[in-house]
Amino acid sequence: MANSAQAAKRARQAEKNRQHNVALRSDMRTAIKKVLASIQTGDQAQANELFRSAQSKLDGMARKGIITKNKAARTKSRINARIKAMA
Numbered sequence: 001m002a003n004s005a006q007a008a009k010r011a012r013q014a015e016k017n018r019q020h021n022v023a024l025r026s027d028m029r030t031a032i033k034k035v036l037a038s039i040q041t042g043d044q045a046q047a048n049e050l051f052r053s054a055q056s057k058l059d060g061m062a063r064k065g066i067i068t069k070n071k072a073a074r075t076k077s078r079i080n081a082r083i084k085a086m087a
Contacts, residue, residue, distance in 0.1 A: 021066050028057045028067075035079055044086045051079055 002008035031054040038047040055076055062072035 028061050031057045039082050047083050
């Protein structure tokens with residue numbers, strides 16, 4: 001429980017930001033799953049298209065500090081390798 005108005009406000013802001021970050025992280029994970037699903041079906045054109053949008057989401061998340069730059073780079077690299085292996 002917050003002991004001051006300032007602490008109460010910071011607690012409210014922290015919870016609001018946490019919920020926003022959870023939503024963004026969920027959106028990112030969904031985009032990644034869509035790419036992996038299209039790779040499983042063998043549709044390389046669709047996988048490339050979905051990868052471009054997922055790549056944008058990953059970069060945005062890294063820019064906002066929700067995930068690290070290395071995690072974004074590692075995820076993009078692994079997905080791209082899977083797409084290239086389809087050919």
